[in-house]
Amino acid sequence: MSSSTRIDGIIFDKDGTLFDFHTTWADWTRTLLGHLSERHGADPEALARAIQFDLAECRFLPTSPMIGATSRExxxxxxxxxxxxxxxxxxxxxxxxxxxxxxxxxxxxxPFLTDLSARGLKIGLVTNDTDHGARAHLTSAGVLDHFDFVAGYDTGHGFKPAAGPLLAFARQTGLDPTRCVMVGDSTHDLKAGRAAKMLTLGVLTGIAETAELAPLADDVLPDIGHIPAWLDR
Known part of the structure; x- marks a missing residue:
């Protein structure tokens, strides 16, 4: 980010970015596989292999097709x-x-989102989860009111890695996309940000590591808590 760049808006991915990916979704996925195995008489290990999930360790493999996927996918x-x-x-x-x-x-x-709002930033959420799921999760975390824009894959703006929902955020808030930042834990997030001509920040609270995110990111941070210091720079 050059010293002349002004940031007016920031968009977050949800899973792996606002919320730690493994802690949130590993147990849920194991329960899902157990339900499907019981209902259909399927081998849970075979189902785990299909989505590249380590059932014994209760962790997603980095190559899992579920990472960044919509619920339909x-x-x-x-x-x-x-x-x-x-x-x-x-x-x-x-x-x-x-x-x-x-x-x-x-x-x-x-407190994190309160600080961003105090800086005059518009705040958005773009996720490949459903719109209902996104709002339910933000509500349960007590932070829905901090967001000026929320979009799931089924909101009507398309889904990442396409730029559609990010550009919808810019239109709704009246911001120049080049003065917005897309923050995410996956290449889907960063590709969407690049396609929208936004700055991109990778975070390491998902599955991907620095080497995977760095080619698509203006910077890679340990987690979103480092964003205020990044903005100050």
């Missing part, structure tokens, strides 16, 4: 591994249960 991946299953039914189960998943914030969110 996840449902279709699992349906392929369960002969005779219905992707629509799996997707509905994912939508309902994921909205109720317990969340672990990457940092205390209320």
């Amino acid at each position: 996840g449902a279709e991946t699992l349906a392929v591994a369960i002969p005779g299953s219905d992707a629509d039914e799996i997707e509905e189960y994912i939508k309902i249960t994921s909205a109720q998943a317990p969340l672990q914030p990457a940092v205390p969110l209320d």
Whole structure:
């Protein structure tokens, strides 16, 4: 970021960015696989392999297709591994249960977001989760009111890595995209930011490591708590 760049808006991904990915989603995924295995008589290990999830360690592998996926994409991946299953039914189960998943914030969110608002920044959330799930999670964390814009993959603006939802944030807030930052833990997030002509920040509270994020990021930070110091620079 050059010394002349003014930042007016900041967009966050949700899972792996605002909320720690493994802590939030590993137990939920193990429960999901158990439910599908029992319902369809499928081998849970086979289902875990299909989504590249280490069942014994209860952790996603870095190459898991579930990372950054929409609930529809996840449902279709699992349906392929369960002969005779219905992707629509799996997707509905994912939508309902994921909205109720317990969340672990990457940092205390209320003071963090209060600080960003005090700097005059517009704040957005763009996630490949559902709109309902995004709002449910922000509400349960007590921070929904901090956001000027929220978009899930089904809100109507498209989904990452396309730029559509990021540009919708810029339109709704009246901001120049080049004065906005996209913050995320995956290459989907950073590719969307680049496509929207925004600055990009990678964080390491998801699956991806620095080497994967750095080519697409203006900077890579340990977590979102380092953003105020980055802005001050």
